[in-house]
Amino acid sequence: MTRLLDRIDRPQDLHGLTEEQLQQVAQEVREHIIDTVGEIGGHFGANLGTCEIAVALHSLLDSPSDKILWDVGHQSYPHKILTGRRDQLGTIRKYDGMAPFCAIHESEHDIMGAGHASTSIGYGVGLREGMRIREANSDGAEKPGKVVAVIGDGAMTGGVAFEAAHQAGGMGTPLVVILNDNGMSISPNVGALSRYFQGVRLHPKLWHGRERVEDRLTDLPGVGGIVENVGPKLKGSMKLLNSHGELWESLDWAYVGVVDGHDVAALRTALRQAFKADRPVVVHVKTVKGKGFAPAEDGGLEGMEKWHAAKPGSIVRGAPAPKVAVDPDAPPKPPTYTQVFGERMIEEVRADRRVVGITAAMNTGTGL
16 A cells, blocks of 8 residues: 655645645654664654654645754654655664754755754744844845744753743744653643633733733623632632743743644644744644554653664564573673663762762663
8 A cells, every 4th residue: 555655755745635644644654763763773752752743844834945943853753754855764873874863964954953952942043033134134025934943852951942932032033832742741621721722822912911811800790709709719720721831921932732742633723823923932742752652652651761762673563573582501791881880870879878970861871
């Protein structure tokens, strides 16, 4: 059976597809990653979580005139597949093959070459403000393209991301940030109101109107007293509803979310709203790291961490490869540097309780 994905040689090939077909393409991208990366090894879980995001973005944008920044870079495999590199995915990390992150020299669609940098928002602010200056200097002849930063899988832990968000809010830079939240978080508990506020928050006349709602309600004849009595509960409910976006709104960003990051139609609706705004917008997207691969998706935090990357040959026909029997007579393999370091650190801690270990986010990967 011919895949729809085999017809996608450039991002513009997505533009004529229905949302049902786009959802199918996203699933085919995911299966392509499972089959290919499972054989050659490489970053795995985060890429399975960004398939729908990449499809939704490229179905609405005109890359490379519109700029998409991926941060961290190792969640960009779906983007690579959709931008003419589908058949080269198996060359990642090989001599003269594709880079495991976005690489400017590799494709005109790779705008930023950083890996673990947290710099996409700042990079995006510079790009979008540069477009605005160019438009002004050309008397409006040079129309600016759209700039989107996809940030997640740990990249929001970098302080420079918040510095850039602060700057964008102060300047009113019309930048769109997709916050790819693949960790554990609380979702809004009132779905209809949540969907309503996605649109309301983007209305320029209502940026700062929320604080006036309670006052207006208490003035209504016949219901004012009721509102006063239930006010604390109502206010608490509203605060819970909006708690996801309070940080961003305090920085003068519009907030849209939480959006199902595996629903192409929902993503496209949220992105269309965001693109209409004349100020910075964050689209909070909830995804599952390892989506579509049961050991990662159903394994909780342990499964997500284990399948952050796949070892070569670790997946066969979409499932973990069977374990190979160990030859009892074979000489033991030497320990890795990480294992030696971790064991030595444990010895140090046992000898001196004042020793403190600081990890680079991953306890397992650093041996701590």
